[in-house]
Amino acid sequence: MRTKVILLALAVAALVAAPAFLSAGLVNASIQMLIAALFASAFSLLCGQAGMLSFGHSAYFGIGAFATIHAMNAFNGAGLLPTPLLPLVGGLLGLVSGIAAGWFATKRTGVYFSMITLALAELLHALAPHLKEVFGGEAGVSAMRMPAWGFTFGSNVEVYYLTLAWVLLCLLLLYLYTLTPVGRLTLGLRENTHRLRFLGYNVHRLSVLVFAVSAMFSGVAGGLQALNIEAANYVVLDMQLSASVVLNSYIGGVKVFLGPAIGAALMSFFGYAVSDLTRSWLLYQGVLFVLVMMFLPDGLVGEFAKRVREGHFGLGWERLSGGLLFAAALVLAILGFVCMVELAQRFFSTDYRSMIAASPWPPVTLFGREWLPFSPVTWGLPLGLMAVGIGLLNVASRRLDPERGGVS
Numbered sequence: 383m384r385t386k387v388i389l390l391a392l393a394v395a396a397l398v399a400a401p402a403f404l405s406a407g408l409v410n411a412s413i414q415m416l417i418a419a420l421f422a423s424a425f426s427l428l429c430g431q432a433g434m435l436s437f438g439h440s441a442y443f444g445i446g447a448f449a450t451i452h453a454m455n456a457f458n459g460a461g462l463l464p465t466p467l468l469p470l471v472g473g474l475l476g477l478v479s480g481i482a483a484g485w486f487a488t489k490r491t492g493v494y495f496s497m498i499t500l501a502l503a504e505l506l507h508a509l510a511p512h513l514k515e516v517f518g519g520e521a522g523v524s525a526m527r528m529p530a531w532g533f534t535f536g537s538n539v540e541v542y543y544l545t546l547a548w549v550l551l552c553l554l555l556l557y558l559y560t561l562t563p564v565g566r567l568t569l570g571l572r573e574n575t576h577r578l579r580f581l582g583y584n585v586h587r588l589s590v591l592v593f594a595v596s597a598m599f600s601g602v603a604g605g606l607q608a609l610n611i612e613a614a615n616y617v618v619l620d621m622q623l624s625a626s627v628v629l630n631s632y633i634g635g636v637k638v639f640l641g642p643a644i645g646a647a648l649m650s651f652f653g654y655a656v657s658d659l660t661r662s663w664l665l666y667q668g669v670l671f672v673l674v675m676m677f678l679p680d681g682l683v684g685e686f687a688k689r690v691r692e693g694h695f696g697l698g699w700e701r702l703s704g705g706l707l708f709a710a711a712l713v714l715a716i717l718g719f720v721c722m723v724e725l726a727q728r729f730f731s732t733d734y735r736s737m738i739a740a741s742p743w744p745p746v747t748l749f750g751r752e753w754l755p756f757s758p759v760t761w762g763l764p765l766g767l768m769a770v771g772i773g774l775l776n777v778a779s780r781r782l783d784p785e786r787g788g789v790s
Contacts, residue, residue, distance in 0.1 A: 397546055401539045409538045411654040415647040416542075416549045417606050418630065422646035423556055423639075424599035425627045430636035431560065432592045433572030434488070437496050438503025439600055440623035445479050445506075446472030446601025447618050448516065450608040451523045459528025465535055469548055469605035476601020477594050484593030488586055491575070503624060510616035522615030525608075535609075545606050552599050557639060559595065568592050629671045635681025644683050662727050666720075701782070708778035715771025722764040724748055729755050 401409050425439050446469075453471040457463040463471065487498040510517040517523070527535040535541060559565045567588055570578045579585050608614045627646070634645020649667065656663040678685040728734060728746040737744050745752035753760045 394550065398543075401542055406538055409542050411651060413538065413542050413545050413610050414654070415650040416545045417603050417610065418627075418646035418650040419643035420549045420552050420606070421600055421603040422627055422631045422634065422642035423553060424596050424603060426631050426636050426639075426642040427556060427559070427568070427599070428592060428596035429628075429631060430638075430642065431565075431568045431572060432589070434491075434589065434593070435496050435628070436487075436596075436624075437500035437628070438621075438624050439499070439596075439627055440619055440621070441483070441503040441506050442476045442480055442597035442600040443604040443607070443623060443627075444510075444614075444616070444619035446476045446604030447608040447614040448523065448604075449475035449601065450605035451525050451612075451614040454525035454527070454608070454612075455523070459530050464530035465527055465609070466531060466533075466544055466547075468609060469602045472605025472608070473598045473602040476604070477598035479601075480594035480597025481590060484590040484597070488589035488593055500621075500624075503619065504621065507616065507619040507621070510619055517616045518614075520615075522613055522617075524613040526612055527609060541610055545610065548602065548606055552602055553640075553643065556599065560639065564588070564591065629667065633671055633674050633681060635684030635687075638681065638684045638687060641681050641683035645681060648682075660724060660727070662723050665723065669719075704778055704781040707774060708782065711771050711774030711778055713771070714767050715775060718764045718767030718769075718771060721748070721767065722761070725753055725760060725764065 400412060404412065421439075421443055425436065428439075429435050450468050450472040453463055453468050454465075457468075459465040459468075483499070483502050487495055487502065490498060511519060527541070529535065533540050533544075535544070560568075567578065567583065570583075571585070571589060571592065575585050578588070604618065607618070626649075630646035630649045631642035632645070633649060634643065635641025652667065653663065656666065660666075674681060680688060725746070725748060728748065734746065743755050745754045747753075
C-alpha cells in the first residue's frame with residue numbers, strides 16, 4: 383500500500399512538472415491524454431466495474447462539451463460560473479442525460495443493453511446537424527476562454543494545469559466511489575445481479591445510478607475538451623469516439639482502476655506521435671487491440687499488476703536473459719510487420735498507380751532505401767523478420783513461463 387502511495391505521488395509530481403520540460407505541441411498532446419484518461423475512467427465505471435458495455439458513451443461526452451461551450455458564451459467566464467468551474471455544467475448535463483438514457487438502457491442487459499446505448503447515441507448524432515440552435519450545424523459552436531481567478535487561460539500551460547486539476551479531482555472521486563457501499567454493489571452488478579435482486583436490492587435503480595454517474599464524469603471530460611479547443615462540433619457525438627474509449631479501456635485493462643486511464647493516455651500519445659508518420663496508424667491501433675485481447679486479456683496494466691503479484695519480475699540471470707530475448711524478438715516482429723504494412727500501403731495507393739502510368743513499376747522509398755515491387759527482397763525481408771521475431775517470442779515465452787518449464 384505504501385509503495386502504491388509513493389508511486390502515485392511521484393506520478394502526480396511528474397504531471398505537475400511536465401510543462402517545464404515539454405514543447406507547446408507536447409503540452410497540447412498532454413491535455414488530450416488527460417481528457418482521454420478521464421473519459422476512459424468514467425466509461426470503466428460502467429463497463430469494468432458494473433459489467434455494462436456501452437457502445438454509445440460519446441453521447442454524454444458530446445453533451446458535456448456542448449453544455450460547457452454554451453455556458454462559456456452565456457456566462458462569459460464570470461459571475462457564478464467563472465472559467466475554471468465551467469466543466470461543472472458539462473457534468474450536470476451529463477448526469478441528467480445519463481439518468482434519462484440509463485432508465486431506458488438498463489431495462490435490458492448484455493448485448494441488448496449495448497445495442498440500446500448505441501441506438502441512443504446514433505439518434506443524437508443524426509439529429510445534431512438539424513438542431514442548429516443547439517449544436518451549431520456543420521460549423522458547430524465556438525467560444526473564448528475568459529480570464530478568471532487571476533489566470534488569463536490564454537496559454538496551453540494554464541489550460542494544462544486546469545485540466546490536470548479537474549482530472550485528478552475526478553479520479554479521486556471515482557476512487558472514493560469504489561470504496562462506498564454503492565461502489566461495492568456496483569461490482570455486484572457485474573458479478574451476479576440475480577443475487578442482488580434476491581437480497582432485496584432494486585437492481586434497475588442501482589444500474590441507472592451507475593449509468594448516470596458514469597455519464598456525469600464523461601460530461602466533465604467533454605467540458606474540458608470544449609474548454610481546451612474553445613469549440614464544439616457534432617463530430618464529438620460520432621461513433622468513432624465511442625469505439626475509441628472502448629478500445630483504449632480494454633487495452634489498458636478495464637477491470638483495474640487506473641488501467642483505462644493509462645491505456646487511454648498511451649493510445650492518445652500513440653495517435654499524436656504516429657498519425658503524422660503513416661496513414662496506417664489506425665490499423666496498428668486495431669492490431670494492438672486484437673493482440674492484447676488474445677494474449678493479455680486483463681489489459682496491459684492488468685497483466686503487469688498480475689505478474690507483479692505473482693513475482694514474475696524477480697532478479698536473476700535467467701529472467702534477465704529471457705526478458706532481453708523477449709524484447710529483441712518483439713522489436714524484430716514489429717519491425718517486419720510495420721515494413722510489410724508500409725510497403726503494401728505504398729504499392730496499393732492511388733499515388734503509386736499514377737506513378738505506374740508515367741514509369742512502369744517504379745520503386746518506392748521506405749526507411750531510406752528504394753524497394754522494387756517484384757523483388758524477392760521487398761517482401762521476403764519483412765516476412766523473414768516477422769518469422770524470426772515470432773519464433774524467438776515463442777522461445778522467450780517458454781523460458782519465462784513456469785507452467786511451460788521456464789524459470790519459476
